[in-house]
Amino acid sequence: MKDSGSNELPILVFATHNANKALEVQKMLGDAYRIQTLSDIGCHEEIAETASDLKGNALIKAKHVSDAYGLDCFADDTGLEVDALGGAPGVRTARYAGEQADAEANMKKLLGALSGVKLENRSARFRTVICMVRKGEVKYVEGTCEGRIALSQSGVKGFGYDPVFCPDGESTTFAEMPALAKNEISHRGKAIRLMVGELLAKS
Numbered sequence: 395m396k397d398s399g400s401n402e403l404p405i406l407v408f409a410t411h412n413a414n415k416a417l418e419v420q421k422m423l424g425d426a427y428r429i430q431t432l433s434d435i436g437c438h439e440e441i442a443e444t445a446s447d448l449k450g451n452a453l454i455k456a457k458h459v460s461d462a463y464g465l466d467c468f469a470d471d472t473g474l475e476v477d478a479l480g481g482a483p484g485v486r487t488a489r490y491a492g493e494q495a496d497a498e499a500n501m502k503k504l505l506g507a508l509s510g511v512k513l514e515n516r517s518a519r520f521r522t523v524i525c526m527v528r529k530g531e532v533k534y535v536e537g538t539c540e541g542r543i544a545l546s547q548s549g550v551k552g553f554g555y556d557p558v559f560c561p562d563g564e565s566t567t568f569a570e571m572p573a574l575a576k577n578e579i580s581h582r583g584k585a586i587r588l589m590v591g592e593l594l595a596k597s
Contacts, residue, residue: 397484398452399472403425403426403427403428404427404428404466405427405428405430405465405466405578406423406428406429406430406465406466406467406468406528406593407426407429407430407431407432407434407435407459407463407465407466407467407468408430408431408432408467408468408562409432409441409455409456409459409467409468409469409470410431410432410460410469410470411431411432411433412431413431413433416429416430416431417429418586419586419590422586422587422590423590423594426593426594427593430465432459435459435463437458437459437462437463437534440453441454441458442454443455443471445485446485447484447485448471448472448473448484448485448522448523449471449523449525449534451469451471451485452469452470452471452523452524452525452534453469453525453527453532454469454502455467455469455471455525456469456525456526456532457527457532458528459527460509460524460527460530461556465530466526466527466529467526468524468525468526468527468580468589469524469525470501470522470523470525470585471485471522471525472487472521472523472581472582473485473487473520473521474487474504474518474519474520474555474559475518475520475521476504476508476516476517476518476543477515477517477518477542478508478511478515478516478517479507479508482507483500483504487554487555488500488554490503490504494581494588497553497554497555500554500555501547501557501558502556503542504555504558505523505543505545505546505547505558507570508543512524513544513545516542516543516544517540517541517542518540518541518542518559519538519539519540519541519542519581520538520539520541520555520559520580520582521536521537521538521581522536522537522538522582522584522585523535523536523585524536524580524585524588524589526589526592526593533592535585535588535589535592536585536588537580537581537582537583537584537585537586537587537588538581538584539561539562539580539584540561540562541559541560541561541562541564542559542560542562543558543559543560543595544557544558544559544560546558547567547569548566548567548569548570549566549567549569549570549571550570551567551568551569551570551571551572551573551576552568552569552571552573552576554566555568556569556576557569561579561580563579564579568580575594
């Protein structure tokens with residue numbers, strides 16, 4: 395579907411209301427697509443993420459936009475998997491301490507669950523799964539960042555669990571790293587770059 399404003403660029407919806415995240419992808423895609431957010435297309439209804447895994451939640455969001463608005467769309471879902479906790483919080487990463495919990499509450503619960511676990515046994519990873527629905531075709535890409543859960547919070551940058559996640563090969567948490575350095579190795583950065591490569595190859 396073409397954008398009526400440009401008469402040239404096909405619209406690709408990013409299933410988010412975060413304009414900064416959309417702008418990041420737009421810069422990477424250049425003039426191959428016009429990225430629009432859920433707000434841009436007037437999608438303000440809640441999209442219930444009821445799947446049992448990250449792929450399922452990403453599919454729910456992307457399919458909702460595709461089916462309800464007739465637009466190509468991509469959606470992402472991210473989970474933190476801690477080996478000592480059997481892969482938890484996993485698909486419940488954003489709601490680990492409860493449906494209305496914030497990042498502080500989630501980190502407090504996580505550190506409490508790992509109380510007494512030595513640093514060498516705190517291996518964990520962030521996984522981001524992106525689902526693209528384009529012309530009815532469903533495609534997935536995934537980015538992973540291996541690391542460990544710190545013994546305590548450190549740093550004020552980033553968001554979510556960044557103050558307690560130390561990526562492999564680094565002595566600092568995500569929340570202590572400059573944004574550009576984090577994006578180079580982060581799960582989300584890897585997934586976005588894979589998706590952009592797919593899109594540019596087919597544009």
